[in-house]
Amino acid sequence: MADDTRPQPPVSGRRFWISREEGPGEPDARSAVWNEFPEGAADPPELPADALSRRRFLALLSASAALAAASACSAPDRGTIVPYTERPDEVVPGVPNFYASCFAEGRRAHPVLVRTREGRPIHVEGNDRYATAPGKAPYRAVADLLGLYDPDRLREPQNAGRAVSVPEAERLLAEKARKAREQGLPVLLFTDAVLSPTRARLLAELRKVLPGLEVVSYEPALGEGEERVLRSLFGEAVNLEPRPEKAKVILALESDLLSGEDPALVRAFAAGRRPEGRREPLARLYAAEGRFTLTGSRADARFGVRTGDLGAFALGLLRLLVGEHGVSLPPGAENLPWPERPLSSLLGAGAGEREAEALARDLAENRGAALVVAGSHLPAPVHAAAALLNLALGSLGKTLGVWPWPTAVAPSGRGEAEAALERAAEGRYGLVLFWGGNPAHAFPGHPAFGEPRREVFVRIGLHEDETAKVAALVLPEAHWLESWGDFVPRPGLKALRQPALRPLYPAARQGEDWLLGLLRALGGQGAEDYARFLKERWRREEWPPESPVPFERFWAAALHEGLVPGTPPPVSAPSAGALGPHLCGASTPKGLELVLHPSPALYDGRYANNGWLQEWPDPVTKATWDNPLLLAPADARRLGLKDGDRVRVSEGGRSLESAVLIQPGQREGVAALSLGYGRQALSVARGVGTNAFVLLGREGERVLRGVEVEKIPGRKPVPTTQTHHRMEGRDLVRSIPLKEWARGEGEKREGHPLVSLYPDQEFPESKWGMVIDLSACVGCSGCLLACQSENNVPVVGPEQVLKGREMHWIRVDRYYEGPEEAPRAVHSPMLCQHCDNAPCENVCPVNATNHSPDGLNQMAYNRCVGTRYCANNCPYKVRRFNFLEWTAHKREPETLAFNPEVTVRPRGVMEKCTFCVQRIEEAKVRARVEGRKVADGEVIPACAAACPAEAIVFGDLKDPESRVSRLARSGRAYKVLEELGVRPSVTYLAHLRNGPEDSE
Amino acid sequence: MHPYDRFARWWLPVGGGAVLATVLTVGWATQPDRFSRAFAPEQPIPYSHRLHAGSMKIPCEYCHTGVRKSRHAGIPAVQTCMNCHAVTRTDRPAIQKLAALARSGEALPWKRVHRLPDHVFFDHRPHVAAGIACQTCHGEVQEMEVVSQRMSMRMGNCLGCHRDAHAALPPGSPPRKGPENCNACHR
């Protein structure tokens, strides 16, 4: 063993606790055992069996040992390692690759980066080259990674319920189309919003060979009021682009612009709420709404106005501006008639006329720096009034951009869609292609979907969903992460979508490819796949021919960056006069009014099979796995309802049943229900919540009046992740009025010194810490999903959420202060605080959780026996216990979504936020190999990376110059439960209130 | 003395002791960290490290390219073998098998020799960067006809070296310890 290079036993006193390993051991086990008992082993087996001599005894012993040894020696197979037969150049096993792509939903597109490992996407984040929101992705884009690995996805084409091959499916499709063409019947393509120029071009090509092609491009989640108003204002389909970063005063008319669905808006708003100095003016956010939206909860002043009255409110405000603040109406609108109603009659509890005055003053004083936004679900009158306000305040072109609809296919209204479907029901079409969306769910009980597998119906989709059930031919669609495409996320900016992996199922192809096949089969001109089609169009239309860069390089760069800047075509000047008809439409609400809005989690229901989003607590209600009817406290009292009661909601003959949840702050007389739930297909989605599309009228009116709500027997408790909503006078989430802050009054510190019996922790190299700026955080809860995706956080299901066993490593605490009619809400992300004197550490009997030299409270899952003592002793209750086995039953493709850098935790162990230690370790290793220190900002946890408000800052507290240290020294800095002396590593910056009364 | 008494006083303890001793001995002798060593499964292709790494002196990193870039050293792609074997020793059945795989693009499932549990995140990079020779953990691979595991590669094994690394580090390197905190290997 002289040349044995293995480490020799150290001479320290700790040697005893080091295993036998360091001693020179015999490589061969069998001989090792025999050598333990040389003399016993020396005995020949045929020893005369006399009385039990010691030698004999030992011989027997060693023999038995040897037998056991021999058996143990035929070691269990350790599986196989399968290398690439031919390794792709860019792939190094164990090293992630990033691909720029683009996420599209509703009328929005957003550039993203997809992180892949060995060719499979494991995380979606923002594209850092995207200037408006660098590195930020919409939270549903992050969550839709799970949709890629959804086991319910269609795997091969089906004809009349039988699986068929792809060529066969293409043949059938072409046959149907030809038949339609021969019969001279029109063909209906029923799809969702067409945001992609190339897709629009493809449809144009298709129309050449299918003259009778009708395209209905309908987004069920979105209202049409805005659409209509903008059309008549600009004479064409346009998009609005709010620019909160340019606004000093923002008025949100039940608009959830801070929901995080568009991170750019949150980022822009938060940027104006994060003062470095004390004298900086902050942007002020007013909200007028009937519901209690996340944006409203963050408003500096919030007016409780019935949703039906919002139009009147805006007009009243305009009248006030014109009458008393010398604001002049836009040309053409000088003598528009509109119904007058005094503001005072519209205001509910909370902010009253004084605030209304202040609002008017602020708007008037900040002409050109004011912004009015109205919720997309609101009817035309509100949008018309909002448009008038914006025009009068000169927001257009300053705080509010306008750019034409990116494609030739303008969005259709529910009326058109309904009409088309009726024609389909009557069999007027030779072929109906349902591509994208889920009309059978968005038009429940529509005659068109009466009978299963209609011959002329063809479905192109991801799942065998409600719509697939009524189609004869079902074509599996590729997930967007497997697809090509191009979009226009911002005026003039082109974004490319490229597949991050080949389709999981060979038969799955993106819709465009199916249509291309059809196009070619019908004799049209088209490349053999959409990738080429896309490239061709770009060569012809996007690549500036005069440019010195050859196209191939241009294309490669475009794919690499994912973005190509450009200038948008101009928009014709607005004609305010055209708003007249819309203004008069303003109707006075009667009875209980019901507001139908897209679900923050499931949108229009397309994500209903996504466990992450189903279990993602609504940022305001904290409800999961359901869309309860939200009632104002007063209405609930009047109707004798409490949380979890079941009700029947009926309006004009249509009705549905739902559970009730009482929403403080919701204006009396207003009820709210979110769309997208109540799916009837797919394993996760089926039967969760109730389908509110039932109540949607032909005109797609989303604010229903005179709704009946009656109690029905039975209870259905709503699984919420927070069951207590008041701070009980505890100083947990702090907010300071701006004037105090400006006066230099900082955050009050604990008076008494905090002593500890334990010696202070020592951190030789670095000490990781986090700062969370509550003034920037809007509570959108995007961090939850990023964390869930990054850290393999399991989904537990509604029953377990009801028992309080959800597993999210980071949660957003939401507390109400003040009267329940008009409370002020505060949001505060809560995650493991990595305390220096962590109470969880000293109570773990097996040392499974303890402190790392770089200041992390580390949790060794594989050492944990599950006494749960640590969780009891955690004052923040951020530890999560695997009460049952959540993941072991998972099979491919679900398991492919796991992050290979993070252990998947078994049943019976405790887990919690690790500050994304896998990222820290990666950075440290890289720094070590390169012989340098970890740079500030090199480590970014998933939550911080995803936070659209950039409210979370992570870094080394030991380095006084790091960004996190500087923020931690801010006057607004405080620690939650500081008085316990646990010394958290997470510092919070108090929220700054900027209401009219909060600043002088 | 009553026979039962004698039994109770002598045979009972002796017997108990014997049973206990047996259990302990067998348990100790068959513990995994002894028997995880010397595991040498038969491979689909009789690849000889002694030949390639030993006599031909092909550096480890020619095939195990990941070792400086990634956590995993990595197993070479079949193409890497074909770099030479497209022309050399093409008469050997094993090589022909290899070539067939390379042509068909089928996978070549090597038998795993070293396996760490899923909750262990070993990273080759810092170890190689610190100048620790592959042989320190993998044994004298260049002398192995069939690769076999030489270290138990269980926790005590890692910690033994992390707590006292001088034997493993190249001579003259500054005295240094490996991290001992959980997060260094477990996430």
Added chain:
Amino acid sequence: MSVPAPAPLPEELAPPRYLEGEVTPGALDDQVLAFPERKPPRKWFVAFAFTAALAAAGFGFIGYTIATGIGVWGNNRPVFWAFDIINFVFWVGIGHAGTLISAILFLFRKTWRNAIARFSEAMTLFAVMCAGLFPLIHVGRPWLAFWLFPYPNQRALWTNFRSPLLWDVFAVSTYFSVSLMFWYLGLVPDLASLRDRTTHPLRKKVYTVLSLGWRGAASHWVHYEKAYLLLAGLATGLVLSVHSVVSFDFAVSVVPGWHMTIFPPYFVAGAIFAGFAMVVLVLVVVRESMDLRNLITLDHLEVMNKVILGVSCLMAYSYFMEVFTAWYSMNPYLHHIFRQYVSGTYGWAGILTLCCNVLAPQVFWFRKARRSYPVMILVALCVTVGMWFERFVIIVISLHQDFLPSAWHVYLPTKVDFAILLGSFGLFFTLVLLFARVLPVIATTEVKAVLPGAQPRHAGGGHE
């Protein structure tokens, strides 16, 4: 000179009689040691069948829990501990009376203990067995529970000596082993006499082995007495230490309502309280069913009840002190949780605890009550229930609303929780029944020591 015959004392003032009628050593042996010989009555089998079934069911559900995960219990976030630890503390508490009676009273030379010591010690053991069950099954991965023991291992890992749970492991196991030795040592002479009495060959073998060759020689007695005294001393310390250590699980933590300096003495008192109640319950049954009225007299029971009364007052004081501390601390979290003890979701549990532990035992101020079966049984039951709920109050209520309101959550136990609780009772009484069947329930040798005339007296009976 002649001493005037003393006037007959009124019954109340008569010295307590711990023996009824004429008891001779032989009669005593025949009465006590004969049980194992006789075939037990039908009612014994009925009772045994019942309790055994209960225990079996309990173990069934434990198996189910281990197979499925403790998610089948009601435990949630933030109430990570509930029935599991409640039952553990409850049973450890029950275990206290035994050693107290047998060891401490022995050191105080309270001879009235002799008749009941053996039995209460046995109960101690069984209770601690039941207790020991829960920490084991309550962990998430019971098959790894052995990691709680510090032993050199290849992982080079060590246990965390700062953790009260680890202290528990040592405290409870020590307590159990010492009580076991103490109890077994006391048994040896009786086992020997059983060995000598019995004719049944198998029993003879067994008792022979168990009696470790005891011949009753003077040398044996000398060693025996020494050892017994030493163990008594050892056990005494443990009686006080064990439950103090158990109380550290809570006192050492930061949870409002747990972090209380009064817990150690308060827990010990509570333990003795519950233990005595349980002893009274069982004694009554034993006394009647095995007609030992002459050896276990009403006076025995009365003394026990007096202790219960005394400890009950101690408990009342503890409760008061606890509340006072909480109020005086000016700690809002503490104030909140103490309001929750008597109001709020689980307020009823707090009220119930107070009624059972403080009010009910007060009837024992009356001699009649102390000497009446129905009353003492009722009170004993009250105390048992009350003490269980006391632990419920401490553990569940304190946990369900701690620092951050956002994490508050109510706790609801499941069927499995109750099944396992009942199962533990089944186990306990099964063991009691078995013990009553196969071993002498009364330490004859010790009772013989207090038979009239057994003690050497000076002429004229100077000092008693």
